[in-house]
Amino acid sequence: MSKKVVTLGEIMLRLSTPGFERFVQADSFDVTYGGGEANVAVALSNYGLDGYFVSKVPDNAIGQSAINHLRRYGVNTDFVARGGDRLGIYFLETGASMRASQVIYDRAGAAIAEVDASEFDFDKILDGADWFHTTGITPALSDKAAALTEAALKAAKAKGITTSIDLNYRKKLWSKEKAREVMTELCKYVDVCIGNEEDAETTLGFKAADTDITKGELNLDGYKDVIRQMKEKFNFKYIASSLRESYSASDNGWSALVSDGTEFYHTRKYDVRIVDRVGSGDSFASGLIYGLVTGMSMADAAEFGVAASALKHTIPGDLNHATLSDVKTLMKGDASGRVQR
Helix, strand or coil: CCCEEEEECCCEEEEECCCCCCCCCCCCCEEEEECHHHHHHHHHHHCCCEEEEEEEECCCHHHHHHHHHHHCCCCECCCEEECCCCCCEEEEECCECCECCEEEEECCCCHHHHCCHHHCCHHHHCCCCCEEEEECHHHHCCHHHHHHHHHHHHHHHHCCCEEEEECCCCCCCCCHHHHHHHHHHHHHHCCEEECCHHHHHHHHCCCCCCCCHHHCCCCHHHHHHHHHHHHHHHCCCEEEEEEEEECCCCEEEEEEEEECCCCEEECCCEEEECCCCCCHHHHHHHHHHHHHHCCCCHHHHHHHHHHHHHHHCCCCCCCCCCCHHHHHHHHCCCCCCCCCC
């Protein structure tokens, strides 16, 4: 029997420059759609689960296009509300080598930011669900969106559904102080917390000692200390930190550390040549969720998530189109990239 996973968040229109062009060079944009929780729903549907996406989009052709984009990958959109003035947009310029990628947001006044929790019947939405997932991006959009996120988490917990949150701090959306205030409250209703070293510090105030992400250096002992603090404060069932070693905008080291608060597991590290890193954290989250909700051990779920995310770095767009077979092959050690005939 397939597992039902419900995600809540914003879907956006993505306009990216062709290839590696800068904004000032571009005469056109490539169009796609994406967003943290929507990306997770697509990946889980791709792996054969029942992925549901809950949101609000404008009742116009652009809103419908976003919904159609999710439906083509098997995501259930029955609980996407219609209304509001606009769909959020983000512009992406893909970096290379020592030139970083750039993101410009145009999302103020998006439908999901003006939403009211009363527009959603979470008792019905969560009926039969095995897992509920959201991110720190959604509550950052507005106080109304934060209230919606809290209502959904409380409803899921009341039903005994496993809940997860990807901390996903976005400095262009809110301050560290506001993030810590809101996220500290939301994490009271979370079973599985996912985030990288920056997110743990900015959203919850926990810092890994002796770590400088700009140098591409990691200190696992520092992260373990942070995880212990998080476990003590929130009693999460699992805590997972993706570990990115940024050698350049083109080449990264990618692994993860996952813990139940007592045991720690550090995954295999992949050296990835980046095609598109947007959505890579979402692909890790979806892989970890897939592993845990289907009964994998903590270690195997982490390895599945890291392998899935390593593959996502090679795929253009927000979505991870890697198949179960692709991920399992990589998990077994075949990273040769040989042509499949």
